[in-house]
Amino acid sequence: MTGYDQPLYVGQAKEVKAEGRYPFLAIEIDLSELKEKLTPDLIKTWTDKQGRERRVLKLICSPVKPENITEYRTHSIKIDTWKPAQRYNEGKPSQNRAGGDISRGTIHDSDKSQFDDSVPF
Numbered sequence: 001m002t003g004y005d006q007p008l009y010v011g012q013a014k015e016v017k018a019e020g021r022y023p024f025l026a027i028e029i030d031l032s033e034l035k036e037k038l039t040p041d042l043i044k045t046w047t048d049k050q051g052r053e054r055r056v057l058k059l060i061c062s063p064v065k066p067e068n069i070t071e072y073r074t075h076s077i078k079i080d081t082w083k084p085a086q087r088y089n090e091g092k093p094s095q096n097r098a099g100g101d102i103s104r105g106t107i108h109d110s111d112k113s114q115f116d117d118s119v120p121f
Contacts, residue, residue: 004081007078007081008037008078008079008081009033009076009077009078010029010030010033010034010037010059010077010078010079011027011028011029011030011033011034011059011076011077012027012028012072012073012075012076012077013025013026013027013028013061013073013074013075013076013077014026014028014072014073014074014075015074015075025061025074025075027061027077028077029059029077034079037079038057038079042057042079042080042081043055043056043057044056044057044058057079058079058080059077059078059079059080060077060078060079060080061075061076061077062075062076062078063075064076
């Protein structure tokens with residue numbers, strides 16, 4: 001998580017198993033919590049092919065620890081605060097979602113004239 005010390009929990013979910021049906025998650029979002037924790041940097045904004053502005057908030061639904069499962073809660077809902085590390089960050093390793101290091105090879109300046117980047121069709 002970049003820039004956030006604690007997970008931003010905004011709801012819960014319960015796995016529902018009904019006879020003869022596939023299990024599903026009944027999701028409950030606490031709109032008061034969402035409003036309190038939502039910041040503009042968490043909203044991805046883009047324009048679709050018709051020129052309409054779209055705004056997206058990514059949420060994560062994950063199982064709670066076995067000792068925290070209740071009759072009403074089997075999963076938690078939190079705002080996805082992960083941001084990709086900069087691609088070239090002065091030789092420092094970037095972080096993946098779990099927070100571990102990903103080794104990157106050294107970036108070399110090469111003679112670009114030896115590469116043909118034209119498309120053959």
